[in-house]
């Protein structure tokens with residue numbers, strides 16, 4: 001607990017939500033065998049029957065070595081998670097900061113399995129004690145929330161950012177099928193549209209990586225069968241091969257120059273042994289003209305990959321030309337006087353209008369550096385690349 005005057009001031013300003021362990025665990029475990037967890041802020045007023053389930057991100061682990069490395073961290077164990085988390089952006093309880101969802105029940109599901117909640121392996125190797133049970137975690141949390149009132153939901157959104165944004169794509173129709181038929185259900189993916197493209201050395205780095213994730217976690221049976229019946233399971237981890245089959249309305253918020261994708265799909269360390277991309281990845285204004293050309297080509301690949309979403313008005317697109325990753329959970333990118341806009345529209349307004357059927361939204365920005373409203377990320381050189 002915070003006892004300083006500063007802490008009390010901060011506490012009034014921020015909504016702080018406590019870690020909760022679901023009651024119905026159903027054989028679901030984080031990587032280390034600990035129970036899964038979420039943070040919950042109750043709905044109020046006219047929002048009591050509306051539910052926003054937001055899934056946390058945090059990359060993936062693709063083999064026993066990398067899964068062991070995350071097992072005892074907050075991304076692999078509820079024992080290592082902070083007990084309190086502040087909610088902002090789409091999770092804010094202030095009307096001014098989050099006009100369409102502030103009074104909903106808002107849940108942040110903590111990410112703890114390393115497979116975007118798709119894994120399901122019965123056996124646990126006693127030598128590693130690694131639990132590959134992410135799909136069961138997802139089900140257990142949904143059932144727990146239903147017992148807490150989500151079964152009476154009028155409106156519901158499955159959302160998430162990064163690996164959580166991918167989870168919201170892969171589980172979108174499943175989530176809809178678990179809800180009463182009378183509930184209005186939509187999905188929102190923030191920075192979850194990871195594309196299958198070669199890295200700067202020409203290798204299929206991300207395709208290999210996802211194939212390993214899916215094999216390690218036994219994810220194939222929990223990926224959309226409309227994809228796994230046609231393609232190898234590793235490919236069905238990519239949104240571009242599954243989204244055309246998604247029946248539930250879904251909105252994609254994504255930067256065309258997503259900073260995680262530039263750092264880890266386009267120019268991962270293994271593809272850049274001399275570190276030529278190092279400063280460019282930390283700060284887009286430091287990229288050479290050749291690197292910028294490569295990034296413009298990446299944007300074109302991204303636009304091609306997302307074109308399969310199609311132009312049904314049930315699908316939403318907010319594709320800005322920012323160097324960013326995850327724009328719905330941070331107040332400064334979700335809704336502020338100077339937050340990113342496409343046309344004159346903020347992300348909060350585009351998503352709210354789409355959810356409530358006030359107006360559809362499908363906009364793709366002009367190429368970098370055309371959009372002055374971007375909040376381009378600048379990374380600390382001492383930080384590990386996320």
Ligand SMILES: *[C@@H]1O[C@H](CO)[C@@H](O)[C@H](O)[C@H]1NC(C)=O
Nearest residue numbers: 061062063064065066209212
């Ligand atoms: C596990 O994956 C990492 C990251 O891709 C790789 O560097 C490492 O060699 C792999 N280890 C094994 C044992 O396959």
